[in-house]
Amino acid sequence: MRSSRRQIGPAALTFLVAGAMCFPILWTFFTGFKNEPDAIAMPPTVFVPLTLEHYEGALTGNYPHYLANTLIAVVGSILAAFALGLPAAYKLAFFPGRKANDILFFALSTRFMPGVAVIVPIFLLYAKTGLIDSLTGLVIMYTTLNIPIVIWLMRSFFKDIPYELVEAALMEGAGHRAIFFELVLPLAKAGLATTTFLLLILTWNEFFFAVNLSGHGAATLPVYMASFFTSEGQSWARMSAAAILAVLPVLAVGWIASRALIKGTLSGAVK
């Protein structure tokens, strides 16, 4: 064990670097509380009167509309991805055929495919069927993006459950449906939570499909933020407040669940 005194230097440096990495976000958070003239003052101001005006203004403006869209797209696509992906994850974990690895890599390859490789026909199809600028259209698209992650991560969490348990239940004549809902899922609660968190972060932040497939009606928060200055005018303090509100839910989830997320995702990737 090193002495604690020798620990202080490197630790201080670590926190200094970490603070610097995070500084743009913290500074934006702080700027959201300033009055407009102080927000763009040069040199930058620190000791100025603060106001809640911009955070309140952002909450009562267009933000709720986009927040609601984002929530619907996120929740809808996560539920659909679980409904479609969990049975596949169950099968691949407990009864993998000889093609299991091929299926896994195929699923992953669909997630890794850049959006531009599929956007053209999807754009045309949506334009024809009226799915452009609809939340249904976004949910369909995001479900596609989420299924591979459900399959990969949940398979690895299911594999932590001893196969003997499933085997014993089968011997007793339980059906797969019962085993899945009454035995396997309750045992994989932590994995479900981790996967949900990761999907929430990824879907909440998705921009490419959102900007291509939605107009004003179904636009999500990333699209709103991208067009912030054209729609809300050049106000730095207001922009800062809106930006923080847009990323806050994801930051909160990321911070609360950071350990589980990191552990779960890494183990899911290597198992």
Added chain:
Amino acid sequence: MTYLIVTTQIPLVATLYLSLHSWNLLYPARPLRFVGWANYTFVFSDPVFRMAIGNTVLFTVSVAIATTLIGLGLALLVNRLTFGRGLAYSLLFAPFLIMETVSPIIWKNMILNPIYGLLNFALTSIGLAPVDLITNAPKFAVMLMIVWQWSPFMMLILLAGLQSVSQETIEAAKIDGANPWNQFLHITLPHLVPYLCVGMLIEAILILPVFGPIYVGTYGGPGNQTTNLMFAVYRMLTEQYEIGRAAAGGIITAVMTTIVSLALLAYVRPYMERH
């Protein structure tokens, strides 16, 4: 599975089909017409698309290298911590959680703005002239935004690697009188190689279609200087409605991604087969 095949493979095949045809939505009277490889020859000869292909490679490679170096530094720092690891994680992990349309807003305005930005303040307070990165070094500015966002990702992967270094080997080396630098060079670094390779390949696949920083930060400009394939296709589709050309650009992006993916697969597959 069926859902995945329907929603990904069919559009991919449709993209391929469309990329061999000429079709512009602005001229509905002109039907879809087979043109063979014409869209591809256009993409490879069009100055904007050529710039976009070059930028796609440049952004992907340079960001992967930069984030690896920064991520390794961060991972080594955090790995030594004996207290406050949770706080360090939270602070360092934050940039990765910020949506790709918000981080360029923050960078472009709060930091890189030539008059009101913090960078200008920092430079002038130490007596240097202010720099307008977005105008004068737009490629660098875009890369800076992407690097900031992706360094934490690399840090996480390398931390996982560092935590699996065999402590016995390190102890044995210490007893043999190896200094920390030699320990790192001969034990830690070789152990990290697979993590570095896999991390860089995954990152390349995810950064190749980077879109937010370009859309928000520079809108591909000034004068297409920061346009990458993703952005060029987006504009071809939503501004010019040239379906065939946009599709061809999409297929080229897909091919580039597939090449990196195959390299990753070749690297990971033997390991997967053993488990």
